[in-house]
Amino acid sequence: MNRGRALHPLLSTRFSPSCFDSAHEADGRDVGLLLDGARWSPSAGNSQPWAFIIGHRGDDVHGRLVRHLAGSSASWAPSASLLVANLAHVHVEGTDWPFSEFSRYDLGQAVAHMSFQAQAMGLLVRQFRAFDRAAIAADFDVPAHWEVTTMSAIGRPCVGRGSTASPRSRERREPASLLWTRSGETS
DSSP, X not given: OOTTOOOOHHHHTOOOOSOBOTTOXXXXXXXXXXXXXXXXXXXXXXXXXXXXXXXXXXXXXXXXXXXXXXXXXXXXXGGSSEEEEEEEEOBOTTSSSBSOTTHHHHHHXXXXXXXXXXXXXXXXXXXXXXXXXXXHXXXXXXXXXXXXXXXXEEEOBXXXXXXXXXXXXXXXXXXXXXXXXXXXXXX
């Protein structure tokens, strides 16, 4: 069905590095472009229910984010040029009413758009959840109607270890297996 068509290289070459180049420094223009990528992501009712806490390696925000990493992510994430806490607007302020039942989904799309913008800039993103969400929310005074959902480490991959995708990380299910069948199982 894809006669003459191919998966876009930004998708086919994407991977999550396990090591970042500690010499690379992202600048304000880089951050602006990354936020612009997220800004143009679709969202339910154009609600754009996302926000980001961004720390540049070596600044106070980065240091505060690093303090809340779990051991597994603390071994590789601090060397990223940028650490980003990804926040979803989950409730209407002062209530338990959903701000948008799609806010986490919409945040995921915004982070995906940011990831592809990063890759177009020669950077890679590793998304992760190995950190203390409550501690970050407290440290950065995130209101209760917002949720610190995930984090992203952004930068250039190291040369050598972690600079390419491992064969295991590139394994993907076949497209046909992604289709839901009437029997309630994937094919």
